[in-house]
Amino acid sequence: MENKIKLLYMLQTLDLKLMDLEEEKGDLPGIVQNLNDQINELQAQIDELRKQINEHTSTREQSNLDAETLNQRVESLKKQLYEVRNNKEYDAITKEIAEAEENIMAKMQNAEEHDDKQKELSANVDELKQKYESLQSELQDNQKDLQEVSKVHEDEELQLKHERDKIARQLPQETLVSYDRIRSAKYGKAVVPITRGACGGCYKTVPPQLNLLLRKNDEILHCENCGRILIAEEIAAEVNKVA
Numbered sequence: 001m002e003n004k005i006k007l008l009y010m011l012q013t014l015d016l017k018l019m020d021l022e023e024e025k026g027d028l029p030g031i032v033q034n035l036n037d038q039i040n041e042l043q044a045q046i047d048e049l050r051k052q053i054n055e056h057t058s059t060r061e062q063s064n065l066d067a068e069t070l071n072q073r074v075e076s077l078k079k080q081l082y083e084v085r086n087n088k089e090y091d092a093i094t095k096e097i098a099e100a101e102e103n104i105m106a107k108m109q110n111a112e113e114h115d116d117k118q119k120e121l122s123a124n125v126d127e128l129k130q131k132y133e134s135l136q137s138e139l140q141d142n143q144k145d146l147q148e149v150s151k152v153h154e155d156e157e158l159q160l161k162h163e164r165d166k167i168a169r170q171l172p173q174e175t176l177v178s179y180d181r182i183r184s185a186k187y188g189k190a191v192v193p194i195t196r197g198a199c200g201g202c203y204k205t206v207p208p209q210l211n212l213l214l215r216k217n218d219e220i221l222h223c224e225n226c227g228r229i230l231i232a233e234e235i236a237a238e239v240n241k242v243a
């Protein structure tokens, strides 16, 4: 088994190359992601509006049905008026007719309000749909560009990832986790060679005993100042020669 530090440094060399390839894709991955997010958000808004439209439609339909039922009742009450036998009965029926007609007015007004609301929301949906279409076509253009850029480096990227996996498999999980954590905090460089007795990351002088330890064993040692993993200069040079 190869030296753990050396393996880590080899891993980083590959990661930096992969980062360069990723950079050549420029903003495209971010743009595509952003467009996808916007499209999903729009879709959710459209779905919500459509749900509200359906609710207004069924309320309007119910109000119209209620008004129709009340209308029939009024018709039948009016017929009963011809058959009344006394004033008291006459008054009761005319009172019921008046109430029913008032109710009909209210139901019809209600139906109209829900109809207006539904039309307003439908106009909103049309607007959002237009926006949706234009974002979709923008997304397609950017996806096409991204695919073209990716295709150029596809083989190289695959090869690098394959090599990376091979090395990563030889390293303990906790070492990889620590490497990734330092890497993301230090813009891609977690392992740095000691140069002229100083940390290659922060340039702080490394104590001689630490330097000695580094040459001796497989232990992972960190710069006391910046926390990066240190590698002896000659081992780094060896890796760089091969890469």
Ligand SMILES: [Zn+2]
Pocket: 199, 200, 201, 202, 203, 204, 223, 224, 225, 226, 227, 228
């Ligand atoms: Zn340092």
